[in-house]
Amino acid sequence: MVHDGSSAEETIYRRATSCVMIDPILHILADSSVFQGLSERELQDVREAATMRRYVAGELMVRQGDPALAFHMLICGHAKLVQVTPDGHQVLIRYARPGHSFGLRSALSGFEYSLSAEAIDDSRALVWYGEVLAQLMERYSRIAFNGMRMMTLRNVEMQLRYQELLTEPVEQRVAQALLRLSNDMGQKTKEGILIDVPLSREDLAEYSGTTLYSVSRILRQWENAGVVRTGRERVLVRSQDSLLDIAAATI
Amino acid sequence: MVHDGSSAEETIYRRATSCVMIDPILHILADSSVFQGLSERELQDVREAATMRRYVAGELMVRQGDPALAFHMLICGHAKLVQVTPDGHQVLIRYARPGHSFGLRSALSGFEYSLSAEAIDDSRALVWYGEVLAQLMERYSRIAFNGMRMMTLRNVEMQLRYQELLTEPVEQRVAQALLRLSNDMGQKTKEGILIDVPLSREDLAEYSGTTLYSVSRILRQWENAGVVRTGRERVLVRSQDSLLDIAAATI
DNA sequence: CGATGAATTGACCGATGTCAAGTGGCGTGG
DNA sequence: CCACGCCACTTGACATCGGTCAATTCATCG
Structure with missing residues (x-):
């Protein structure tokens, strides 16, 4: 337990809240699974097609069931991706940190978000509207390829968790x-x-x-x-x- | 129960074992999630890059853990995709019928198959080796895009099953x-x-x-x-x- | 017609979920 | 600055779904 009174001990628990303000955004994009491998010019292009959104801790970035508009990439802060089942159970799909993204399928299909994303910290995210993203993919096929690889990896992860749930x-x-x-x-x-x-x-x-x-x-x-x-x-x-x-x- | 003696009744249970022999293969490709939207010429090209394999009922098309060589698309017959966990439990991931595919990630990553595919019927499948598939994707970016969409859909399905397992x-x-x-x-x-x-x-x-x-x-x-x-x-x-x-x- | 493997059925039990009643730390307002 | 109240967390008692095991039964195929 962490209640030993010593507040020196407590420094361990001070959270890093750094939210970079210059423009390392391109670095984040360059490191992300979706946009990796693009040239700097292309990244610029990609970045300019997006708009930045801010969220306070606890705010919903997207809400399950709402019409799906945009693809999101977390730039700073953290998010929790949650699904709630018809009977009210909450299922936590995954956590996201800067460079992670969500809403790919939703944005492209234009249907509705299949999960809610809740900002854990005060956060910022770049969002690309469905059509914009589709255009970018058309222009830079690398994005589609990356997207495919990312989704296959997520799929493996999900299969593994399914398996664990079943057997462990x-x-x-x-x-x-x-x-x-x-x-x-x-x-x-x-x-x-x-x-x-x-x-x-x-x-x-x-x-x-x-x-x-x-x-x-x-x-x-x-x-x-x-x-x-x-x-x-x-x-x-x-x-x-x-x-x-x-x-x-x-x- | 089905034991009422009447063998007329039994006709219901005769299984369709039709295994088309002409060349509706292109149709199967054209209808598949991976190759849909390609022109007939492109489909030809795709088809020629593959080799056809035959399997008898019960045979393993790919074996979990083996080095991943090829992307498979079922042309006729059916397959069962199974994962076996470290402690020996079998988990059935999904069933496949003609037009369905498996081994996409494995073939591209070149690592190892993450599951086994067992032929249920006598079956045939087209296989593309990893590099060949990568080249095709380079040439026809549509394939990567389709692949991405397919994987996102599978992901949704898997999430749903995960949810069900958890709550139902x-x-x-x-x-x-x-x-x-x-x-x-x-x-x-x-x-x-x-x-x-x-x-x-x-x-x-x-x-x-x-x-x-x-x-x-x-x-x-x-x-x-x-x-x-x-x-x-x-x-x-x-x-x-x-x-x-x-x-x-x-x- | 017998062998083989699928399916049925009953008895049992154990891991987890459920519920209820606390406990304690942290923040807020007086 | 202190007290109050909220909310996360703890802990115990209990219930139960569904898994495990064992013993048959049944159907299909050679």
Whole structure:
């Protein structure tokens, strides 16, 4: 637990809120799965076709069921992509950080968003309207190719999670979820990898397909074993290796 | 149950094994998600870049873990795409019929097949080697675009199944699985929709994420209610509407 | 007509979800 | 600055769906 009074200790939990203001935007685009491989001129072109949007923490960037207008790429901040089922269950599809994108299919099909994206931090995103994106793809076929590769990768990931849900017990799935999060949103500190985003037990439950109660019990157990340190909406992974062991365990 | 002795009744269960021999291959390509929208000349070109392979029922078209060489498109027959997890569980990803394809990511990445494809019937498939496919995509950017769209659709489907697995009880999932199968492999008969492929209780279980025992009980129940008729490795859907009701049930 | 593998059925049980009742930390307003 | 209240989290007791196992039965094919 993180309540040992020492506020020096607490520095570990100060979150990086840096939101770059110059124009490293092109760098972000150049590193993204969708636009990688384009020349600087082409990236300029792509960037100019987009408009920048700002969101405050907690705001919905897109809302599931709304008519799908635009393809989004996160420039700074973080987002949570969530689906809510007909019977009200929340399912957390994935987390996004700068360079990650969502709404590709929705924007191109023009139908409706199949999920909601919620800004976790104050965030900014570039958005391209459906037709604009289609034109860009026409002009730079590389984008379509990249898009295809990105979607195949997501597909593999999703298949894997499906498989895990089907065959692995809860504790292993939570371990997998934490490993994914520490890869995606991890911040190295001297004590371990801090998940750099508010992460409640319920979030983690929705991400690993269980309930907040089970997550609570499991985290507590891990905390006692020294694998993680937890606080209110905070998780710090002290030993990734232990998590890997837990995730792999055939028992 | 299908054991009423009347062999006239049995005609319902004769499977269509037609394996077209002329050259409607181009039609199949033209209708496939990957090659749709190409001109006939381009389709010719595409077709000539491929080689045809034959498989007998039960043969593996690709084996999970083998080095990924080629992109496959089923021309006739049916296939079952299966993943086996590290701990030996089988997970049925999807079924394929003519025009369906698999191995796109594997062929392009050149890594290894992430699943096995088993021929259900005697089957034939066109295969394109990784480099060849990459060249075709370079030449006809439409293919990459189509590929992207196909993968986004698969992704949506996979997300949906993930969601279902997470939130719906077994009976609903089995109903969903049967509905998918009757769309994909259904054969209209006067009595209902026959799943046109040997489908054991275990297959259905692997497809809906449960056990053959549960499937057996559920099918029995449905049979008594007149929703389906079943036989050894055969399922006939008598009332799709009832299945839709069951699948939607919030209870 | 017998062998083989699919399907059925019953009994059992265990991992997880559900529910209810706290506990404690953090922020807000007096 | 303190107290209050909110909300995340914890913890225990309990219920239950559906998986596991074992024993048959049945159907299809040689």
